[in-house]
Amino acid sequence: MNEEPEYGPKANAFKTLVSKIYLHRLPSYGNKIFYGLGFLALTSLVLLIISGSVLAFMGQDWWLHDPVGIYARSVHLWSVQAFIAILILHILVGFFTSGYRPPRRMVWVFGAAIFALVVFQTEFGYGLRGDFSSQFRAVSGADFWNGARLGYWINPLSHLQEFALHVAIIPLSILGLFVLHYILIHAYGISKPLKKETPYRMVDANHRIMWTRGAFLAAAILVLAFFFHSPYVPVSTIADSAKADASLVSSTLTDEYARTSDTATYLDSIDPYAFDTRTVYVVAPYEALSGATEATTSDAMIAALMPAVENGTYEAYLDRADPAPYTYSLRFLSDMGVLEERAGTLGFATDQWGMAKDENGHYLNALPPGSWWMTPLGVLNSSFNLLNNDNGDEIAAYTFAIILLLFIVFPYVPILNRLPELFPFGGWIQRDKSLSEGGGDASDHVTPPPL
Numbered sequence: 001m002n003e004e005p006e007y008g009p010k011a012n013a014f015k016t017l018v019s020k021i022y023l024h025r026l027p028s029y030g031n032k033i034f035y036g037l038g039f040l041a042l043t044s045l046v047l048l049i050i051s052g053s054v055l056a057f058m059g060q061d062w063w064l065h066d067p068v069g070i071y072a073r074s075v076h077l078w079s080v081q082a083f084i085a086i087l088i089l090h091i092l093v094g095f096f097t098s099g100y101r102p103p104r105r106m107v108w109v110f111g112a113a114i115f116a117l118v119v120f121q122t123e124f125g126y127g128l129r130g131d132f133s134s135q136f137r138a139v140s141g142a143d144f145w146n147g148a149r150l151g152y153w154i155n156p157l158s159h160l161q162e163f164a165l166h167v168a169i170i171p172l173s174i175l176g177l178f179v180l181h182y183i184l185i186h187a188y189g190i191s192k193p194l195k196k197e198t199p200y201r202m203v204d205a206n207h208r209i210m211w212t213r214g215a216f217l218a219a220a221i222l223v224l225a226f227f228f229h230s231p232y233v234p235v236s237t238i239a240d241s242a243k244a245d246a247s248l249v250s251s252t253l254t255d256e257y258a259r260t261s262d263t264a265t266y267l268d269s270i271d272p273y274a275f276d277t278r279t280v281y282v283v284a285p286y287e288a289l290s291g292a293t294e295a296t297t298s299d300a301m302i303a304a305l306m307p308a309v310e311n312g313t314y315e316a317y318l319d320r321a322d323p324a325p326y327t328y329s330l331r332f333l334s335d336m337g338v339l340e341e342r343a344g345t346l347g348f349a350t351d352q353w354g355m356a357k358d359e360n361g362h363y364l365n366a367l368p369p370g371s372w373w374m375t376p377l378g379v380l381n382s383s384f385n386l387l388n389n390d391n392g393d394e395i396a397a398y399t400f401a402i403i404l405l406l407f408i409v410f411p412y413v414p415i416l417n418r419l420p421e422l423f424p425f426g427g428w429i430q431r432d433k434s435l436s437e438g439g440g441d442a443s444d445h446v447t448p449p450p451l
């Protein structure tokens with residue numbers, strides 16, 4: 001028998017779509033806020049996509065300096081804060097109610113894969129902002145990926161690659177995973193209580209309250225962004241460093257020429273800086289900017305370059321000559337030690353739990369707060385002293401990868417997947433005060449898989 005309703009010529013396409021997408025019947029606890037968190041995550045995601053598209057369309061100068069651009073950037077950052085906080089609550093509800101039990105295991109897997117992507121997505125976002133935080137995160141991020149032997153594939157020093165990852169590849173993957181996540185939820189409905197004796201009844205979904213909560217969240221994000229802006233700390237430039245300490249620049253150029261700088265002698269799991277520092281930082285700019293050829297001493301070339309370093313043409317030349325902008329200029333700033341020193345002064349160097357903080361060294365004590373969701377990495381680094389370990393980046397990367405993988409396949413891991421049964425929270429979340437023990441429809445109850 002075909003149960004598809006008849007859609008006459010007057011059927012409204014929008015209403016038809018919405019009605020097809022909605023869940024219509026839910027267990028009564030499904031209208032509580034606990035089960036509204038998925039929709040709120042979606043609301044933040046929609047705001048993220050809208051504000052992110054505006055930013056990408058208008059460009060970096062606009063989002064850094066124009067008042068409307070600063071507001072759009074702040075909406076984007078507040079949406080991230082909301083998205084991650086709501087996702088964590090959503091995960092906790094799924095966990096404590098054992099909402100990932102068969103047949104919903106892949107619902108969890110798709111959701112958890114989204115969460116893993118979101119964590120990386122935020123780092124690439126900070127890298128694109130175009131302030132000092134982006135510079136420092138690009139250099140330390142590249143160190144991290146190189147240490148993890150993935151530097152060939154993932155290079156935060158390459159602005160172009162970060163842009164492609166943050167604006168297209170990761171968001172599209174997140175959207176694709178969300179569609180899979182939701183198709184399964186739509187097919188299976190909201191999970192029923194784990195314990196057969198927990199009473200529940202099926203009711204109509206309250207879509208009005210769902211949209212009202214979404215509207216409150218969107219309004220809160222828009223208002224917070226108006227009053228509390230995304231931070232901005234101006235970039236470090238080679239020209240500014242030369243004005244502050246010309247001898248630091250010329251001694252670094254001497255090291256680049258002698259191939260003794262950090263970049264020239266970079267030793268990690270792989271060496272991505274395969275370019276010749278003598279040619280890139282001294283000989284080629286000297287020839288290009290002075291019109292002369294190399295037939296002179298290194299000291300003479302460096303002395304001739306210094307005025308161009310101070311007026312900014314040297315750095316502009318490096319960026320133009322760079323096949324992966326801004327690797328050359330950022331590596332030079334890093335070789336001078338100015339990035340690490342400034343990050344230390346601002347309080348967000350890696351050994352100060354830098355990844356969990358904002359660009360002024362704030363953690364949770366500022367609005368908007370720093371990237372607090374990176375706290376586990378800070379704990380990992382400081383608990384095992386990984387920063388002073390030669391293989392620290394590699395150990396951190398693999399530990400992090402194992403934790404993420406376990407988190408994603410969690411519903412399939414015996415013993416671990418029964419952990420929530422030790423806690424009473426699932427029962428509280430799903431309690432329906434209007435019902436007494438033993439009532440309800442037990443048709444969808446699932447016996448936990450054997451240990």
Ligand code: HEM
Nearest residue numbers: 035036037038039041042094099100108111112115190191
């Ligand atoms: C883009 C991010 C996400 C969106 C928009 C989203 C959306 C939703 C929606 C709308 C629902 C149905 C109602 C509800 O429980 O809220 C849901 C259910 C669920 N989600 Fe997500 N979700 C996301 C990420 C995640 C993550 C990261 C996890 C876990 C790691 C997860 C696990 C689950 C589970 C287990 C259910 C089923 C709950 C049940 O039936 O009891 N979701 N999600």
